[in-house]
Amino acid sequence: MDTRNAREGHLQSVQAADTMQAVVFDDYGPPDVLRLAELPMPQAGAGEVRVRVRAAGVQPADCATRSGWFAQRGIGLEPFPRQLGNEFAGVIDQVGDGVRGFAPGDEVLGWTTARAYAEALTVPAAQIVRKPLGMSWAVAGALSASGQTAHTAVEELGIGPGDTVLVHAAAGGVGTVAVQLARLRGARVIGTASRENHDYLRSLGAEPVLYGPGLDERVRALAPKGVDAALDASGRGALDASIALGIDRDRIGTLVAFEDVQRLGVRGIRSRRSRERLEELAALHEAGRLRIHVRDIYPLAYAAIAHRDVENGHGRGKVVLMVYSTFGHAL
Numbered sequence: 001m002d003t004r005n006a007r008e009g010h011l012q013s014v015q016a017a018d019t020m021q022a023v024v025f026d027d028y029g030p031p032d033v034l035r036l037a038e039l040p041m042p043q044a045g046a047g048e049v050r051v052r053v054r055a056a057g058v059q060p061a062d063c064a065t066r067s068g069w070f071a072q073r074g075i076g077l078e079p080f081p082r083q084l085g086n087e088f089a090g091v092i093d094q095v096g097d098g099v100r101g102f103a104p105g106d107e108v109l110g111w112t113t114a115r116a117y118a119e120a121l122t123v124p125a126a127q128i129v130r131k132p133l134g135m136s137w138a139v140a141g142a143l144s145a146s147g148q149t150a151h152t153a154v155e156e157l158g159i160g161p162g163d164t165v166l167v168h169a170a171a172g173g174v175g176t177v178a179v180q181l182a183r184l185r186g187a188r189v190i191g192t193a194s195r196e197n198h199d200y201l202r203s204l205g206a207e208p209v210l211y212g213p214g215l216d217e218r219v220r221a222l223a224p225k226g227v228d229a230a231l232d233a234s235g236r237g238a239l240d241a242s243i244a245l246g247i248d249r250d251r252i253g254t255l256v257a258f259e260d261v262q263r264l265g266v267r268g269i270r271s272r273r274s275r276e277r278l279e280e281l282a283a284l285h286e287a288g289r290l291r292i293h294v295r296d297i298y299p300l301a302y303a304a305i306a307h308r309d310v311e312n313g314h315g316r317g318k319v320v321l322m323v324y325s326t327f328g329h330a331l
């Protein structure tokens with residue numbers, strides 16, 4: 001068999017595979033409940049594509065789903081075994097009826113709901129965009145969920161030129177993008193982080209400040225004329241400090257402390273994802289104006305270790321799972 005025939009033969013066998021590996025869990029609990037399972041290969045329905053996943057970002061929300069934190073609050077009560085993962089990048093290998101503009105072999109990134117830690121997934125074509133050629137798989141896999149959350153927040157808080165913005169947990173997956181988007185909109189950004197991440201925040205264009213007791217005083221010393229808006233990506237004392245700074249409550253947004261939203265009269269911000277939003281983020285990255293820091297990469301089989309990494313609550317940027325299966329690389 002010549003090389004071309006061999007490749008085509010391999011592709012056909014890949015496309016015909018009737019199972020795939022995915023990370024699942026059978027009960028709520030610590031990271032060790034995660035295991036690899038053989039699941040039926042999903043088939044693209046009308047309006048959908050099937051993607052051979054190359055990379056999937058890990059979010060704190062995945063850990064909260066796995067641990068049962070969400071279930072205790074009546075959120076997302078799907079039957080077991082359950083999958084995880086909301087952001088991914090990969091290669092299309094099947095296109096459903098009615099899909100225009102995408103074909104097998106296209107490299108894409110996108111978002112889903114609890115399906116991305118897998119060798120393959122199906123997703124509406126409206127939830128993917130083309131991966132820029134120069135974007136690494138790890139970055140592409142880590143952009144769609146956290147990036148769009150940051151984009152939504154900066155938009156909802158109306159960040160613009162002349163604003164001084166306080167970003168809590170600025171070095172994290174969401175904070176990293178929020179800082180840069182706020183800077184691109186012409187704002188001055190003060191970001192909270194541990195001392196280890198202060199140089200990192202400076203590299204993103206933010207002025208770093210330590211979180212913890214006395215935060216409002218430290219921020220006041222940096223911005224004596226006041227702060228115009230605050231984004232809470234931390235949930236740990238961030239709202240109290242923002243209120244103590246006298247920021248208009250309509251311009252204080254939390255991604256985390258929804259239980260305090262009504263009582264304090266601040267904004268609860270939930271990610272609103274769209275192809276346009278993701279295209280804008282991908283274009284900013286391609287133009288060298290948005291940096292995504294990936295701090296750790298783990299193979300799919302090491303999802304439990306990746307969860308421990310995210311769950312420790314510290315560190316900069318994103319943690320990513322990579323899919324190294326042979327068929328995932330064939331296209």
Ligand SMILES: NC(=O)c1ccc[n+]([C@@H]2O[C@H](COP(=O)([O-])OP(=O)(O)OC[C@H]3O[C@@H](n4cnc5c(N)ncnc54)[C@H](OP(=O)(O)O)[C@@H]3O)[C@@H](O)[C@H]2O)c1
Pocket residue numbers: 059060061145146149168169170171172173174175192193194195196197211212233234235236254255256269270271310313314315316317
């Ligand atoms: N509402 C939504 O739609 C939505 C969407 C996505 C995410 N979220 C939520 O947003 C939050 C941030 O997500 P993420 O992906 O950015 O998380 P992440 O990457 O795990 O961020 C962790 C960051 O928190 C910082 N941190 C730790 N302790 C802190 C403290 N006491 N005060 C302030 N910062 C502290 C750490 O900084 P150091 O390393 O310097 O300590 C670290 O950089 C999570 O709670 C997530 O569930 C909500």
